[in-house]
Amino acid sequence: MDKKNIDWSNLGFGYIKTDKRYVSNYADGAWDNGEMIDDDMITLSECACVLQYSQSIFEGLKAYTTENGHTVVFRPDLNAERLANSAKRMEMPVFPVDRFIDAVEKTVRANEAYVPPYGTGATLYLRPYMFGINPVIGVKPADNFQFRIFATPVGPYFKGGAKPITIKVSDFDRAAPNGTGHIKAGLNYAMSLHAIVTAHQEGFDENMYLDAATRTKVEETGGANFIFVTKDNKVVTPKSSSILPSITRRSIMTVAKDYLGLETEEREVYFDEIKDFAECGLCGTAAVISPVGKINDHGKEICFPSGMEKMGPITQKLYDTLTGIQMGRIEAPKGWIKVID
Numbered sequence: 001m002d003k004k005n006i007d008w009s010n011l012g013f014g015y016i017k018t019d020k021r022y023v024s025n026y027a028d029g030a031w032d033n034g035e036m037i038d039d040d041m042i043t044l045s046e047c048a049c050v051l052q053y054s055q056s057i058f059e060g061l062k063a064y065t066t067e068n069g070h071t072v073v074f075r076p077d078l079n080a081e082r083l084a085n086s087a088k089r090m091e092m093p094v095f096p097v098d099r100f101i102d103a104v105e106k107t108v109r110a111n112e113a114y115v116p117p118y119g120t121g122a123t124l125y126l127r128p129y130m131f132g133i134n135p136v137i138g139v140k141p142a143d144n145f146q147f148r149i150f151a152t153p154v155g156p157y158f159k160g161g162a163k164p165i166t167i168k169v170s171d172f173d174r175a176a177p178n179g180t181g182h183i184k185a186g187l188n189y190a191m192s193l194h195a196i197v198t199a200h201q202e203g204f205d206e207n208m209y210l211d212a213a214t215r216t217k218v219e220e221t222g223g224a225n226f227i228f229v230t231k232d233n234k235v236v237t238p239k240s241s242s243i244l245p246s247i248t249r250r251s252i253m254t255v256a257k258d259y260l261g262l263e264t265e266e267r268e269v270y271f272d273e274i275k276d277f278a279e280c281g282l283c284g285t286a287a288v289i290s291p292v293g294k295i296n297d298h299g300k301e302i303c304f305p306s307g308m309e310k311m312g313p314i315t316q317k318l319y320d321t322l323t324g325i326q327m328g329r330i331e332a333p334k335g336w337i338k339v340i341d
Ligand SMILES: *Cc1c(COP(=O)(O)O)cnc(C)c1O
Pocket: 060, 184, 220, 221, 222, 223, 224, 225, 244, 245, 246, 247, 248, 249, 283, 284, 285, 286
């Protein structure tokens, strides 16, 4: 397969239109067969439910070329399950897991020329999403929905290595105790935009959100879960019903335990404990792990011993092992890598 003439090694993390996208429509209580189409534009009613009441959910995963030349995707079954959970909470129809995986495969195959070659640091980012399309003015769920997947080649999230970032403790809340923080809904991001713009203006890279009820426990950032490493090398991640169950974080916890032989804990993490941790990282599909060097709590700085120059040693091992598994350099746990070609 001839690849597109793209300067893979200098790609940023942005949208580039590719040739094909998958679309399936839901009407009269059923999904149609779905197809690959060329048109990247969507024409909607001015009163479409997604435009008026934000009935929309999404996923994010990557396709890439492994060391031995296969095109693969990482744990797409978990994205399918999570989209199904998001759909139920948002009164949207479930797009069946097997059909989701099939649609991912079709989208990657149709855009194979955009899957970056091994070793460039770039990947093909896949964005599955679903939204309510028929006119709705009295508040209620839509009856008709569209499910789509587009693909866009993206560069490594961090150019020139992952430098530790500085985050601030936000005064805004991300998710209410019985709200929608645990699902991947666009609305969770809409309400975070003001908070992230404010944080950037103040010179911070990201927000740390605390639990909205007591503001004593660590939740997550706008789009990534936390992992911490204790001084005795235990890997700790916050447990809460209002954080998004990151597939990267779940994979990292398995890698820590089964590949690195580290003790792991998923438990409530109090903000007061953070000063005693040795390392801190943010995890998500885009960056895998971004090291956090410093947390600013209303002017008071918490500096991790790993510093502002490089990742902490355990974070680095987790990063190297997980990316090694993804790129086919290290044997993967059963079912983690779906080979497409
Ligand atoms: C998508 C997302 C993550 C990361 O999840 P991955 O499955 O690892 O990509 C973390 N937090 C939030 C709020 C998210 O939307």
